[in-house]
Amino acid sequence: MAALVLGITTIVVVVLRTRLDAFVALLIASLVTGFVAGTPAADVLESITTGFGDTLGSIGIVIGLGVAVGKILEVSGAADAIARAFVRLLGRDREPWAMAGTGALVSVPVFCDSGYVIMNPLARSIARRKRAGYVTLALALGCGMTLTHHLVPPTPGPLGVAGILGADLGALVLWGLAFTLVLLPVVVLYARWMGPRLESEISEEVRTAVYGGGAGGTGRVATAVPRTGGGVAKNAGPEPEADAELDEDEHEDEHEHDVPDPAAALGTPPPGAKPHRMPVGLAVLPLLLPLLLIVANTVATAIDQNAQNALGDEDYKPSTTAEILAFIGSPVVALLLGVVLAVYVLLPRWTTRTQVTGWLSEAAASAGLIILITGAGGALGQVLRDSGVGDELAEAISSWNLPGVLVPFLIASMVRVAQGSGTVAMITAASVTAPLLSGLDVSPLLGALACCAGSMVLSYFNDSYFWVVTRFTGLDGTGALRGWSGITSAVWLGSLPLLLIASAFL
Structure with a gap:
């Protein structure tokens, strides 16, 4: 038990207090766990290499291909086309649902950070047209992305968890989608409840960029939203006021130029070529x-x-x-x-x-660290199995009056709060609980869902995505915590009864 505690502590300390990343932290934790458990050094190294190789043998290629699909969706403008189709389909006054649904769909292949940067201009354009509601739309978009990023393969985290636990990937897709559909109303309801309360707390820079510089934030402004990093858009100067009687469709068309071209990476078409169009x-x-x-x-x-x-x-x-x-x-x-x-x-x-090869190379580069972290998580799980730590933990937990499904759920939650990364949290939880599933009477699929759902809790200062969402939304301090940390904790809490219900069937 001391070996396990020291192993998890090592991950948290290395990620938070050193210049090293989660991949190195997981490998160091594997060594610490094995040595403290009394396993010979040669056996520890063999467990690490075996676990790393077995995990990546089943999942490494899939992660790389999934990220490649996401990159092409991003640069081609397909992600933006999907978003606009959601808005048209759901109609007026249902924009938060459109933003949440768009975020959930786009985030399956596209990383949250880049996906949010791609979709945020649409949220700004809708808020500018309605003269209100930007925080509601921004929260709904960001948390919709959080759901599928944590629950639905081929997002890298759930893929890694499925590989470590041996869960059926197709079944995890179905159950992850089911959880997402049930939790989307939680996202929208929280965003609609908290968004208006935080509208007055938007930073002046973002308020001007979204609504313009007029009194009461009702003016309009052409914006240029950055495509990388966590910065905010800059004001490019106010436009003339629109006629009060301007019809809704004309108003929307008028603002098409306010939103950066999502397919700008394609460049200018050659003379005589047809303009690039993207049917949904x-x-x-x-x-x-x-x-x-x-x-x-x-x-x-x-x-x-x-x-x-x-x-x-x-x-x-x-x-x-x-x-x-x-x-x-x-x-x-x-x-x-x-x-x-x-x-x-x-x-x-x-x-x-x-x-094309340049974009695919960029996708491979962004997938590289996730693949390494997933493999290192598999190495830690193998050390836990081979050293006997997993058996000891199973005996200890069996004396607790907890449903078995809560063990991976709570481990993922604690690691997420401690170090910030949802992917690292779910992979660590999967690595720790993989040797325990049979003792806990938990199926690999249920264990995978628990690891993924538990990792959604309390996105705050140590999570890079926290800074992307709050900076683009213009929230700071307690406003950022009430808005973004609150909505991620709401969906985490909402997933708990879903897990208990799923445990009756899986």
Whole structure:
């Protein structure tokens, strides 16, 4: 038990108090845990390399492909097209739902930080048109992204958790989406409740950028929102007041130029080339097709497994459909198809090979650290198994009067509060609880959901995404805590009864 406590403490201290990152922290924690548990040095190193290799062997390629799809969605303008389709579909006075739904969909393949920067101009444009409600829209957008970022593969964190715990990826997609749909009303209700209370606390710079410099914040202003970092938009000077009778559609069209072109990275089309347009049906295709194939594989495998149980091993023959879906519905092949579709369907013909390879290289660079952290989490889990720490922890927890599903949930929550990263929190929780699942009577799928849900708690000062959302929203101090820390804690709390309900079925 001392080995486990010191191992987790090592992760927290190294991440918070040194210049080293979570990858190095997890490896150091693996060494500390093994040594304190009394495992010979050679065996500790073997456990680390075995756990690292086994984990990345199943999940490393998938993370890289998922990030590549997200990058192409970003630079092609597909993510922005999806957002605008949500707004048109839901109509007036339902903009918070549109923002939350857009955030949830876009954040499946795109990292929260970059996804929020891409989508924030649309929230500003809607708030400028309505002359109010920017904080509500910004909170709904940001927390909608939080839900799928933590709950739905192929986001890297849930992928890593599935690989460490051995959970079925298609089933995790389905349950993660179900949790997301149930929690979206929590996001919208909290944003609508807290947003108006914080509207007066927006910084003057952001208020001017969103509403303009007129009295009461009712003016309009052309903005240029930064595409990187956590800064805020700069005022480019007020525009003339709109006619009070301006029709809603005309008003929306008038502000199209206020929002930066999401596909600016594509550059200027050559003479004679058609302007780049992004129909929403094409925009969702590279994202939707891989998810559908993975889920179809899961369903077909379950049906085939039932047939095998009914007929017995001797009389059973796998169906052709199940064999085909097992291939094309494997995460590697499904996401590979997604990358090919993204490159050849979303990008215009005049996009050069150099541009595409450059974007894919950027995606690989951003995925690299996540892949390493996931592998290091698998190494820590293997050390916990091989050293016997997992068995000792299972015996200790078995004496507590807690539902087994709360163990990974609370571990993820504590690590998240301590060091800030949701991805590190869920992977650490998965690594610690992987040897305990059988003793806790928790299935790998339920354990994965618990790790992912527990990591959503209390985004605050030690979370980089906290600074992205609050800086773009113009909130500081207690306003930032009440708005952003509050809404992330609300969805964390809302996930708890969902987990207890899911434990009755999984």
